[in-house]
Amino acid sequence: MSRPTYLRIADDLRHRIQEGELAPGERVPSRTQLSRRYTVSDRVAVEAVKVLMNEGLVEGRPGSGTYVRRRPEARRLHHEPPGASPPVALNGARRATSAEATAPAPIAERLGVDAGADVMRTDYLFFDDEEPIVLATSWEPLALTRDTAVMWPEQGPFASQGPVCRMASIGVTVTRTTETVSARPALEEESRRLDLPRSAVVIVLRRTCLAGERPVETAEFVLSAERHELSQEFEIGETR
Amino acid sequence: MSRPTYLRIADDLRHRIQEGELAPGERVPSRTQLSRRYTVSDRVAVEAVKVLMNEGLVEGRPGSGTYVRRRPEARRLHHEPPGASPPVALNGARRATSAEATAPAPIAERLGVDAGADVMRTDYLFFDDEEPIVLATSWEPLALTRDTAVMWPEQGPFASQGPVCRMASIGVTVTRTTETVSARPALEEESRRLDLPRSAVVIVLRRTCLAGERPVETAEFVLSAERHELSQEFEIGETR
DNA sequence: TCGAATTTGTGCGTATGTATC
DNA sequence: GGATACATACGCACAAATTCG
Numbered sequence: 323m324s325r326p327t328y329l330r331i332a333d334d335l336r337h338r339i340q341e342g343e344l345a346p347g348e349r350v351p352s353r354t355q356l357s358r359r360y361t362v363s364d365r366v367a368v369e370a371v372k373v374l375m376n377e378g379l380v381e382g383r384p385g386s387g388t389y390v391r392r393r394p395e396a397r398r399l400h401h402e403p404p405g406a407s408p409p410v411a412l413n414g415a416r417r418a419t420s421a422e423a424t425a426p427a428p429i430a431e432r433l434g435v436d437a438g439a440d441v442m443r444t445d446y447l448f449f450d451d452e453e454p455i456v457l458a459t460s461w462e463p464l465a466l467t468r469d470t471a472v473m474w475p476e477q478g479p480f481a482s483q484g485p486v487c488r489m490a491s492i493g494v495t496v497t498r499t500t501e502t503v504s505a506r507p508a509l510e511e512e513s514r515r516l517d518l519p520r521s522a523v524v525i526v527l528r529r530t531c532l533a534g535e536r537p538v539e540t541a542e543f544v545l546s547a548e549r550h551e552l553s554q555e556f557e558i559g560e561t562r
Numbered sequence: 563m564s565r566p567t568y569l570r571i572a573d574d575l576r577h578r579i580q581e582g583e584l585a586p587g588e589r590v591p592s593r594t595q596l597s598r599r600y601t602v603s604d605r606v607a608v609e610a611v612k613v614l615m616n617e618g619l620v621e622g623r624p625g626s627g628t629y630v631r632r633r634p635e636a637r638r639l640h641h642e643p644p645g646a647s648p649p650v651a652l653n654g655a656r657r658a659t660s661a662e663a664t665a666p667a668p669i670a671e672r673l674g675v676d677a678g679a680d681v682m683r684t685d686y687l688f689f690d691d692e693e694p695i696v697l698a699t700s701w702e703p704l705a706l707t708r709d710t711a712v713m714w715p716e717q718g719p720f721a722s723q724g725p726v727c728r729m730a731s732i733g734v735t736v737t738r739t740t741e742t743v744s745a746r747p748a749l750e751e752e753s754r755r756l757d758l759p760r761s762a763v764v765i766v767l768r769r770t771c772l773a774g775e776r777p778v779e780t781a782e783f784v785l786s787a788e789r790h791e792l793s794q795e796f797e798i799g800e801t802r
Numbered sequence: 803t804c805g806a807a808t809t810t811g812t813g814c815g816t817a818t819g820t821a822t823c
Numbered sequence: 824g825g826a827t828a829c830a831t832a833c834g835c836a837c838a839a840a841t842t843c844g
Contacts, residue, residue, distance in 0.1 A: 363814045376616050378747045384829045385821030404796035497798050504791035505745030505763050523745050523763050551744035556644035558737050592809060603833045624810045625840025
């Protein structure tokens with residue numbers, strides 16, 4: 323009996339939610355009901371429910387009750403061939419703004435340039451239908467693209483073509499991309515632009531395009547973790 | 563003054579942490595100090611500190627104090643060839659326990675069997691050195707493996723070999739795997755077993771192995787998003 | 803080695819404000 | 824308007840761990 327009471331109550335409720343006994347949208351017993359049911363004070367019942375709130379399983383509605391959260395089925399976003407922009411399959415518009423900038427330290431490191439070097443920074447918002455899905459930023463070293471036809475990523479004949487295609491047009495062959503996937507709580511600005519609830523979790527996909535060993539573009543794609551999952555298929559025996 | 567007291571105290575402490583005024587490893591004022599400093603009851607001070615714990619910014623050490631957490635650089639975990647167990651590169655032991663079970667609805671759907679069908683469920687904890695890194699569960703339909711040499715995934719000559727190899731030994735050729743990556747707040751049990759702060763964010767990698775169109779294994783891998791990122795490389799022009 | 807003080811984690815009972823039904 | 828529910832807040836209490844003289 324070392325496990326604290328409020329955690330054991332939380333365990334019990336969580337179990338009932340996961341078994342479907344408490345269905346999404348359904349009301350969890352009120353805290354007076356819980357305190358009677360488990361013979362504890364109402365404060366302990368509150369603590370137990372709070373654990374589930376922090377796990378994102380339930381949400382409280384003042385005056386009404388505590389409800390099992392409906393989990394909108396996460397939309398499966400298929401991973402696109404390397405170098406595509408964006409790296410996941412979407413059917414929608416994009417908004418982009420580009421500007422010259424200087425590379426912050428972490429970006430400079432990814433691009434293999436000195437911190438403060440000139441870069442072209444482009445901010446994207448990708449839509450699927452009318453819905454904003456992916457927030458992104460890409461950085462390209464201006465030492466590479468200045469005064470070429472693809473200096474501005476979203477202008478000219480190669481606009482929206484993705485870095486592999488664009489770089490190819492100026493004689494730079496992207497041979498490899500590296501991607502890392504991570505996740506973290508959303509920043510306030512991301513919550514606002516992607517229309518997310520507070521304290522949402524986002525998936526962050528970082529991609530760097532390399533020509534040989536030289537990085538020629540790096541980008542960061544941010545999307546809601548609750549609403550999306552990234553999917554990929556592998557054929558067994560394929561050359562990787 | 564609409565923002566509750568405990569959140570405003572949390573804001574203040576968070577700000578001091580982010581400004582470096584309270585450095586990593588340093589002790590946050592105790593709750594009696596906080597309650598005097600802000601003229602609130604000790605319970606309110608406790609609630610304020612709990613918010614920061616849930617954000618992973620501080621951790622409590624009973625009898626000692628509450629300390630600003632040191633944030634280790636996220637470790638990059640390389641994606642392994644499809645079908646490996648686990649799907650990321652680790653250098654460490656594993657603990658596994660297998661048991662017969664019946665398939666819950668979402669698992670049944672992934673395995674293409676009826677809900678409640680007999681499955682072999684195996685729970686894993688993968689270590690890197692001494693540190694627990696990945697929590698995993700795999701499910702295999704017993705209709706496929708019952709009474710074969712690989713019925714128990716972690717026993718026999720093919721123990722720890724991963725599903726592709728194990729299935730091959732009983733004449734089942736895995737031709738394809740599908741993977742989806744998502745993220746969410748950690749469940750309390752996951753936080754405990756992976757030694758994470760409460761309400762940490764975890765990355766969830768779901769993998770299903772298919773022989774033709776028939777699913778033969780599905781698994782879920784859970785790891786801390788703060789401490790790890792998944793990395794992959796793509797050669798341009800490769801056949802996918 | 804011992805004991806006193808401090809600190810966290812947990813738990814109880816009560817109270818107030820406000821939203822919902 | 825009244826009953827109910829959540830969110831917040833106050834004050835107290837005790838166990839267990841730690842710290843320090």
